[in-house]
Amino acid sequence: MTGPRLVSILRQGSHLIASVHTALDDTQMTAFQHDLVDRIGRDRSRGVVIDVAALDVLDSFATRTLRTIAEVARLRGAVTVVVGIQPDVAFAMVSLGMDTGALHTALDLEEGLALLDRIAGGRRPAVGARGGPA
Structure with a gap:
């Protein structure tokens, strides 16, 4: 039996929306990173929104992981935006x-x-050898 999902990753057009539903430990955060980066390539995403509104803490590991996700996504052709950081x-x-x-x-x-x-809307898809999208 599985519990509630800690994170959901949904596709909306050429973007992915990843919602973190509860605090993640370091192992879960690393798994989230790998899952999201995999989906960026598999879905050929141009943009990623990571929603952290449900979190009341972002520790140094989580912050570093979000920066890593953004950099890896950029290298794979996607822009990342983090949303929902609570004021506290x-x-x-x-x-x-x-x-x-x-x-x-x-x-x-x-x-x-x-x-x-x-940011990402003006990007053109990569062109393959036959002139179509890669």
Whole structure:
């Protein structure tokens, strides 16, 4: 018997929406990273929104993992936006000096998708040898 899903990854057009439903330990966070990166390639995604609104803590490992996901996604041709960081979480991250690097963020899912459309929407698909999408 399985429990409730900790994370869901849904496809919406050329984007993936990954929602983290509860706090993840380091092993679960690493598994999430691998699953999401795999889906980016399998679904040929151009953008990824990671919704962390359900989290009341983002520790240094989770923050570093989100940065890693964004960088790997970028190298695979997708833009990543993290949405839903709670105000107390943002204050704690700044107070602790956590570096989010060049991680794109937005207030909520709607704004995250709009940001992806602005950033990734103008990208053209790669062209294969016969002139069609690769």
